[in-house]
Amino acid sequence: MLRPITVSLALLLTAAPALAQTAPAPAPPAVTPTEPRETIEGTLSQDRTVIAVPALATPAVTTVAGLRTDALGRQIADVIAADLERSGLYAPLGPGSLRAITMGEVTAPRFADWSAQNAENVVHGFVRADGAGNLTVGCYLYDTALGSELVRQGFVIQPGDWRRAAHKCADAIYSRLSGESPFFDSRIAYIAESGPKGNRIKRLAIMDSDGGNHRFITNGQALAISPRFSPDYKKIVYVSYLNNRVRVFIYDVATGSQKLVTESANTTFAPRWSPDGTQILYSMAVGGNTDIYRISANGGTPVRLTNTPGIDVGGSFSPDGRKIVFESDRSGSQQLYTMNIDGSNQQRISFGGGRYATPEWSPRGDLIAFTRMGGGEFRVGVMTPTGGGTRLLTNSWQDEAPTWSPNGRVIQFFRTSPGREGKSSLWQVDLTGVNLRRLPTPQDGSDPSWGPVQP
Amino acid sequence: MTIRKTTAMIAAITMLAVGACAKKAPEQLPPAPEGTGTDTDAGTGTGVVPGSQEDFVASVASDRIFFDFDQYNVDAQDQATLQSQSQWLARNPAVRVTLEGHADERGTRDYNIALGERRANAAKNYLASLGVDPSRINVISYGKERPAALGSNEEAWAQNRRAVTVVIGR
Numbered sequence: 207m208l209r210p211i212t213v214s215l216a217l218l219l220t221a222a223p224a225l226a227q228t229a230p231a232p233a234p235p236a237v238t239p240t241e242p243r244e245t246i247e248g249t250l251s252q253d254r255t256v257i258a259v260p261a262l263a264t265p266a267v268t269t270v271a272g273l274r275t276d277a278l279g280r281q282i283a284d285v286i287a288a289d290l291e292r293s294g295l296y297a298p299l300g301p302g303s304l305r306a307i308t309m310g311e312v313t314a315p316r317f318a319d320w321s322a323q324n325a326e327n328v329v330h331g332f333v334r335a336d337g338a339g340n341l342t343v344g345c346y347l348y349d350t351a352l353g354s355e356l357v358r359q360g361f362v363i364q365p366g367d368w369r370r371a372a373h374k375c376a377d378a379i380y381s382r383l384s385g386e387s388p389f390f391d392s393r394i395a396y397i398a399e400s401g402p403k404g405n406r407i408k409r410l411a412i413m414d415s416d417g418g419n420h421r422f423i424t425n426g427q428a429l430a431i432s433p434r435f436s437p438d439y440k441k442i443v444y445v446s447y448l449n450n451r452v453r454v455f456i457y458d459v460a461t462g463s464q465k466l467v468t469e470s471a472n473t474t475f476a477p478r479w480s481p482d483g484t485q486i487l488y489s490m491a492v493g494g495n496t497d498i499y500r501i502s503a504n505g506g507t508p509v510r511l512t513n514t515p516g517i518d519v520g521g522s523f524s525p526d527g528r529k530i531v532f533e534s535d536r537s538g539s540q541q542l543y544t545m546n547i548d549g550s551n552q553q554r555i556s557f558g559g560g561r562y563a564t565p566e567w568s569p570r571g572d573l574i575a576f577t578r579m580g581g582g583e584f585r586v587g588v589m590t591p592t593g594g595g596t597r598l599l600t601n602s603w604q605d606e607a608p609t610w611s612p613n614g615r616v617i618q619f620f621r622t623s624p625g626r627e628g629k630s631s632l633w634q635v636d637l638t639g640v641n642l643r644r645l646p647t648p649q650d651g652s653d654p655s656w657g658p659v660q661p
Numbered sequence: 662m663t664i665r666k667t668t669a670m671i672a673a674i675t676m677l678a679v680g681a682c683a684k685k686a687p688e689q690l691p692p693a694p695e696g697t698g699t700d701t702d703a704g705t706g707t708g709v710v711p712g713s714q715e716d717f718v719a720s721v722a723s724d725r726i727f728f729d730f731d732q733y734n735v736d737a738q739d740q741a742t743l744q745s746q747s748q749w750l751a752r753n754p755a756v757r758v759t760l761e762g763h764a765d766e767r768g769t770r771d772y773n774i775a776l777g778e779r780r781a782n783a784a785k786n787y788l789a790s791l792g793v794d795p796s797r798i799n800v801i802s803y804g805k806e807r808p809a810a811l812g813s814n815e816e817a818w819a820q821n822r823r824a825v826t827v828v829i830g831r
Contacts, residue, residue, distance in 0.1 A: 402811075403808060403811045404807065404808055404809065404811055405807070406806065408806075429806055431770060431806070432770065432771065450759070450801060451801065452774065452801060452802060473774070473778055473800075473801070473802060475771060475774050475775075476771040476774075489771065489775065491774075491775060491778035491782075491802070493782055494733075494778050494779045494781070494782030494783065494786075495779075496775035496778060517772060517775040517776065517779070519771050519772055519774075519775050520771050520772075533772065535772075539731075540768075540769075540772055563768075563769040563771075563772055564769050564770075564771070577769055579767070579768075579769070582767070584769070603813075604766075606769055606770070607769070607770065622766075624813035625811075625812060625813050626811040626812055628766075628811075628813060653770070
């Protein structure tokens with residue numbers, strides 16, 4: 207039941223020669239390196255690029271695994287348009303408002319038609335059954351003014367993976383037009399919440415970056431918190447209150463089995479993977495004193511990294527795997543520190559006033575996201591690995607626990623509302639502080655963890 | 662706002678009668694735990710099984726102690742509460758308990774688990790100093806996962822910064 211469909215997403219076609227042209231370098235966000243600064247949320251650029259995304263064509267309407275290729279052409283276009291819209295950079299014209307295209311148009315677009323609809327770019331594609339139960343999805347991007355091809359990719363997929371083909375196509379378009387690395391074809395582990403505030407049911411759950419392919423993992427009988435996907439998406443490390451103890455487990459997504467990260471009589475929590483997936487950081491409380499440890503993902507002897515009477519907790523590896531950022535209250539309040547992975551060279555990096563927690567190193571390595579507590583509110587912000595350029599990105603009662611998109615451009619977090627009916631939900635915001643959005647989840651949500659782009 | 666407590670760890674018994682210390686327990690008493698019922702006469706009422714959770718709650722000053730914001734020290738009032746708990750535990754030597762540490766919602770999740778560990782262990786250590794065998798005391802931290810009061814105000818937060826002693830059997 208818990209076994210996922212094996213993904214075989216082979217690149218069918220090579221990139222067109224047009225791809226050899228280098229995309230323009232992205233404009234860096236306007237950042238003033240001052241102490242915590244608020245941003246105006248929710249404003250989108252007025253000059254978003256208009257992209258037409260008509261339904262993908264099909265050479266012959268075929269039903270494969272209960273899916274019709276013509277219906278899939280429309281659904282794939284819907285997912286591509288939704289991805290592009292969610293990025294905040296584009297204003298897609300969705301398939302519902304556009305005429306269908308023929309197979310012939312896929313490689314010979316009627317550019318004048320799309321220009322007449324003010325579309326600067328147009329996405330074409332096709333869905334073809336190969337007779338062996340697989341589908342081929344073609345994905346093309348054109349510049350309507352120049353009449354030139356910008357992207358040409360194809361994917362052979364099992365029918366159940368059609369959403370991944372759509373995300374891969376959207377990623378190719380996004381990368382070509384923005385110059386940024388892709389991020390749509392990625393997954394999120396989080397905690398689904400339900401029930402009253404005093405007795406919340408918290409279940410481990412996973413979904414695609416757009417909320418698709420949602421699946422509950424645990425049944426809610428034991429509290430589950432703070433999940434993290436392994437870099438290969440095969441495992442999830444998380445904390446379970448199973449048998450009224452607080453312990454870190456490694457859950458195997460394919461088999462549905464789980465094991466303790468370490469055998470200990472003590473409370474273990476706040477786990478994180480190393481970027482290569484070979485090691486796990488966790489925190490352990492011994493006699494009330496919490497410190498940070500590192501252990502092989504296969505078990506063995508843990509290495510103690512901190513040794514202070516204060517609370518040392520959490521932690522996140524730098525993308526090169528050489529440093530760790532963590533939080534500690536050794537100075538009297540929660541603050542952020544960095545250290546080498548052997549625990550040496552511990553240095554405080556947060557000084558801006560207030561308490562700082564839940565640091566997460568960007569996959570690009572240039573920034574650390576955090577939760578800042580002050581004035582009775584939690585806000586999500588970023589700073590450089592040496593503590594400079596602190597910026598706050600959100601403004602609400604409680605925004606907590608940032609996690610990075612695979613390309614380091616978007617930050618997800620959870621937002622909690624106050625009071626007896628207070629609930630949590632998943633949100634995301636651009637690194638520039640704009641394009642704030644709530645993520646669709648079937649129940650309330652917390653503790654999001656965004657994994658890498660899938661191969 | 663937050664009242665800083667003195668960390669005087671002077672002999673507990675002399676402090677028992679001292680109620681003048683900054684009172685951090687909420688004015689409004691926390692709700693009774695499940696199954697406590699309304700019987701409050703010290704375990705002598707009908708139907709209260711000696712050594713049970715019901716007996717415990719009816720016999721001790723309180724099943725819980727309270728902490729100031731981001732603090733975990735056991736003050737005079739907490740000491741009096743734990744003293745009454747230790748006396749009951751002495752009368753019921755076969756009983757084991759769990760000490761639950763909790764935090765209010767104004768901290769991040771992982772930190773609050775660590776803070777709850779501190780609070781539960783502070784209570785455990787004090788009970789041990791009064792002669793309770795620490796092997797009878799199990800500790801678990803719920804962080805901010807299980808608030809007793811659901812509001813988002815000082816009164817609710819004061820009730821949630823707590824260490825609760827729960828009888829788990831013999």
